[in-house]
Amino acid sequence: MQTTPRRMAAAERLPSIQGTRLSALLWVLTLAGAHPSLAGATDTFNLVQSAPGVYVHVGRQLALTVPGHDDVANIGFIVGQQCVAVIDTGGSVAVGRALRAAIGRTTQVPVCYVINTHVHVDHVLGNFAFASDRPSFVGHAELADAMARSANFFMTEYPEDFSGPPIASQVIGPDRLVEHEITLDLGERRIGLRAWPKAHTDCDLTVYDESTGTLWTGDLLFRERLPSVDGSVKGWLAVLAEFEHLHVKLAIPGHGAPTDNLAAAVKPERRYLQLLIGGVREELIAGKPMQEAIGEVGIAEKSHWLLWDGVHQHNVARVYQELEWE
Secondary structure (H helix, E strand, O other): OOOOOHHHOOOOOOOOOHHHHHHHHHHHHHHHHOOHHHOOOOOOOOOEEEEOOEEEEOOOOOOOOOOOOOOOOOEEEEEOOOOEEEEOOOOOHHHHHHHHHHHHHHOOOOEEEEEOOOOOHHHHHHHHHHHHHOOEEEEEOOHHHHHHHHHHHHHHHOHHHOOOOOOHHHOOOOOEEEOOEEEEEOOOOEEEEEEOOOOOOOOOEEEEEOOOOEEEEEEEEEOOEOOOOOOOHHHHHHHHHHHOOOOOOEEEEEEOOOEOOHHHHHHHHHHHHHHHHHHHHHHHHOOOOHHHHHHHOOHHHHHHOEOOOOHHHHHHHHHHHHHOOO
16 A cells, blocks of 8 residues: 555546456455355454465455445465464454454364554555464564654554554554565464565565465556556566466455456566656656656556556656656
8 A cells, every 4th residue: 555645635536447356255255155154244344265274354355444444455374383473463463352352263273473564544544453362473674664664654644544543652663674585384284475566565475385386476466456556667577477487276466356357467567667657757858747648547447456546646756856867
């Protein structure tokens, strides 16, 4: 998700992408059918077992300006013989507590790790709900600084998403940093964590479950919802080039439906980011200012994505800044 102020736009409209939305719905309903207690729970905390021991809560495709904005990211957990590893915790303490309660209903194995895939509020503000578990909070080597920089923003823009008055101590950053790659043992289950160069943000981390071939991509992969650029568009395209050659059985994106075809899922995002680069470069060559570029670049992509308004303009501005002095 983007870190620009949530009040930057009024109501964002959803373009028509019926096929994509239908596929996401079918994925959730198929998994819910395998777990009868989850079927029909559209107004409660949905939880699906996407692979043995891998549980996913699928976030809603909502803007950050509307009710429910704290529950838009895909979050979940992996259960080993000795430990549970949580992957992202949602955009409020309430969502984090709902996730913690779901873990308690699923297993009595203790939560040893809370892993954040990056700094954005919809993925990290639920960390506080796990403080009493005393887990190790794990993230990219740059995440601690990013969380410290973001604390005031979170408190100012999302005060209702804290537990009681918003205070900085509820913004819990990592105590274990990943410089490149590490492996965590959950008890007869190993998960690999990889820190990526600047892409979606400057602190993107992926989690790979060796037992099931499941890759949690964080926001390096968006589906249906328009990607937001807060790091480097060129770096992001380099990551996607690697994603296309990864052999995984299931990919869980930061937003949108999980997929068993990562290479295909990457293509729409790559197309959009390439269009941003090409369009902004043309504007720069023509000597056009940023505001003019914002109104002209990439408009042909609008019908392919949810939540275009605001996010696309932000993306054009960020790419313009990145490419202006290349």
